[in-house]
Amino acid sequence: MHFDLQDLRLFVRVAESGSLTRAASLQHASLAAVSARIKALEAQVGMDLLVRQARGVKLTPPGDAFLHHARVMLRQLESLRSDLQEYGGGLRGHLRVHANTTAVSDILPDVLAGYLADHPRVNVDLQEKPNAEIASGVLDGRCDLGIVAGQVDPLGLQAIHFSTDRLVLAASRKHPLARRKAVSFAEVINEDMVGMHQGSTLQNFLEGEAHRLGKSLKLRIQLSSFDAMCRMIGAGVCVGVVPESTARRNQDSLRIALVRLTDAWSVRERFILVRDRASLPGYAQDLIATLERRYQNS
Numbered sequence: 001m002h003f004d005l006q007d008l009r010l011f012v013r014v015a016e017s018g019s020l021t022r023a024a025s026l027q028h029a030s031l032a033a034v035s036a037r038i039k040a041l042e043a044q045v046g047m048d049l050l051v052r053q054a055r056g057v058k059l060t061p062p063g064d065a066f067l068h069h070a071r072v073m074l075r076q077l078e079s080l081r082s083d084l085q086e087y088g089g090g091l092r093g094h095l096r097v098h099a100n101t102t103a104v105s106d107i108l109p110d111v112l113a114g115y116l117a118d119h120p121r122v123n124v125d126l127q128e129k130p131n132a133e134i135a136s137g138v139l140d141g142r143c144d145l146g147i148v149a150g151q152v153d154p155l156g157l158q159a160i161h162f163s164t165d166r167l168v169l170a171a172s173r174k175h176p177l178a179r180r181k182a183v184s185f186a187e188v189i190n191e192d193m194v195g196m197h198q199g200s201t202l203q204n205f206l207e208g209e210a211h212r213l214g215k216s217l218k219l220r221i222q223l224s225s226f227d228a229m230c231r232m233i234g235a236g237v238c239v240g241v242v243p244e245s246t247a248r249r250n251q252d253s254l255r256i257a258l259v260r261l262t263d264a265w266s267v268r269e270r271f272i273l274v275r276d277r278a279s280l281p282g283y284a285q286d287l288i289a290t291l292e293r294r295y296q297n298s
Contacts, residue, residue, distance in 0.1 A: 003041075003073075009074065010023065010034060011049070011066070013027060014034070014050070018057060020035055045066065049066050092283070094122070094123050094125065095122060096142070096144045097124060098134045098137045098146045099128060099146065100129070101128060101203070103147040103149070104126065105226055106245060111287075118286075125143075130204060131149070132152070135157060135273055136155065138274065145273065146272070147271070147273075147291075148270070148271050149268040150205070151265075160288060161269060162288075164270065165267075166243070167241050167243060167266040170229075170230060170240050170242050170258060172233060172239075172255070177257075180259050181260060188239060189217070191239050192220050194219070194229050194237065194238045194240040195222045196223065203222070209265070220237060226242050226243060227246060227250065229246075241261070272291060
């Protein structure tokens with residue numbers, strides 16, 4: 001099928017406004033013209049996309065699917081236009097990276113600071129995504145490389161191991177759990193906890209583990225960074241599950257204790273996912289090499 005971009009924009013307008021009349025007004029077109037173009041679009045698709053009602057229109061199930069893909073196509077077109085404008089201004093590379101919470105919050109800020117300084121004509125679009133979405137994003141071309149941790153289906157992609165991520169329980173040194181050398185997640189599930197923001201990869205994972213134990217996390221507060229979590233933990237408000245690297249960085253200044261988690265999932269291997277490393281542009285391969293060098297002993 002070949003779709004006219006104006007028709008896609010028009011359909012999105014109609015769907016979002018719920019009215020052919022309002023869409024016609026926004027498009028500065030006549031109602032008859034808008035109605036005719038939508039009918040022609042439905043004829044091309046071979047099914048009804050809208051249900052006409054006395055007061056507007058609503059999407060059919062195929063129409064809902066069509067709206068999703070129309071939005072994706074229009075976003076990709078806008079991204080293409082934006083990228084080309086940047087290249088015209090002297091940009092040499094645009095690298096799209098999808099990564100999990102730990103990578104976005106604790107790994108990549110320092111790594112990218114040096115990388116961008118060494119590559120002044122490269123831009124990086126970094127987005128936090130759940131592990132499963134990262135793999136699919138690399139596979140379908142929404143990003144150039146992804147960073148995941150733990151058990152993830154690589155979907156046939158190349159998985160480049162670059163480090164090991166260990167999760168620990170962090171507690172104030174005055175907390176009773178601080179005297180323990182190791183605990184299981186099940187033993188601390190009833191403790192007041194601090195967590196990462198809703199929707200973060202790690203938070204979703206921990207909530208899933210709690211659900212498998214038939215429990216819910218007792219979250220007192222959710223924050224946007226691991227360092228902020230450590231400050232709350234050090235104040236004695238609650239305990240939390242954080243990457244070992246973050247906990248060690250804050251261990252002395254915030255007087256927190258690190259307690260090993262005995263659960264097998266607490267040790268999470270980190271991988272860079274790519275479709276084909278050899279075919280990536282040089283600046284993308286440089287970022288992979290930078291990550292490998294930084295964590296070559298971990």
